Amino acid sequence: MWQEIKSKVLEGEGLTREEAFTLAGWLPEKLGELLDLSRQVRERFGGREVELCSIINARSGLCSEDCRFCAQSSRYRTGAKTYPLIGPEEALEKARRMEAAGARRFALVTSGRGIGEQDFGRVLDIYRVLRAETRLELCASLGIIDGDKARRLREAGVTTYHHNLETGRSYFPHICTTHTFEERVTTIRAAQAAGLKVCSGGIIGMGEAMADRLEMVLELRELGVTSVPVNILNPIPGTPLAGQKSLPVEEIFKTLALFRLIMPQAVLRLCGGREPGLGEKQQKALEVAVNGLMIGNYLTTRGNEVQEDLDMIAAAGLRLAAGG
16 A cells, blocks of 8 residues: 555645545554655655745734634733734835745735724735735735635735635634634635635644544645645643643654645645744755745744744755745
């Protein structure tokens, strides 16, 4: 079976559900072989390139939802900053800095279940400025939206909508009860129907099993998503997951490698939590599985210095993807 798996994934065909769960059951005995195969697949379909993206927390805090990992929920006392929607000048200033550093994509992220019409109109104005003043591919992460808002985002110059599934369908009720997994899927489909590409992934290390992670990425593949951000839980004091035990580094690498073999041709983006979760092993993750990085700071936590990430990419013998 192992030889058959190697042959098919090197041809660009992802693992079936049965193969993914079987292979997960063979670990850790086959971890070395798994990482080696993941490295080969990453290089065959991603070359030696890394795609950079960045975000700005465009409206922070006071979220009505109860996602157990989130510092911005109004239900938890986390000390996270709260502020209304930023203006176009602040968004443009950060977008230009990230573009100069090599980012290819830039997203406005707003807290909350969704976005009301007044703020949405202001967001569209910001995107028109960014489209006129930068060469970045523009992404949006505004929570649950419908087809009309998705269409208007595309018309304003947005090319990609970001909306994470967060975890597998079965585990989702353990993470959030104020909206459903299916509402997230509906948002993804609405964005796709409007002509937007979709970036969707989740967070690992929230107490879920490997089976829940595999369930998530298999569903993403079914949805036709090819850009998959992977976050590693960074437990935030004040949230229900504040005391969650960190995933062992070996477990993170198993997960990334299995994701790569399930979606050989996807852009796997290593995002929030990579600094405390992997530390000096972030470079190895680039070498064996991921071909995208989020650079700069995240929503409420700090990331590496941008130059530190650029040096890491160079040390791995990799280069920035064209335009980022």
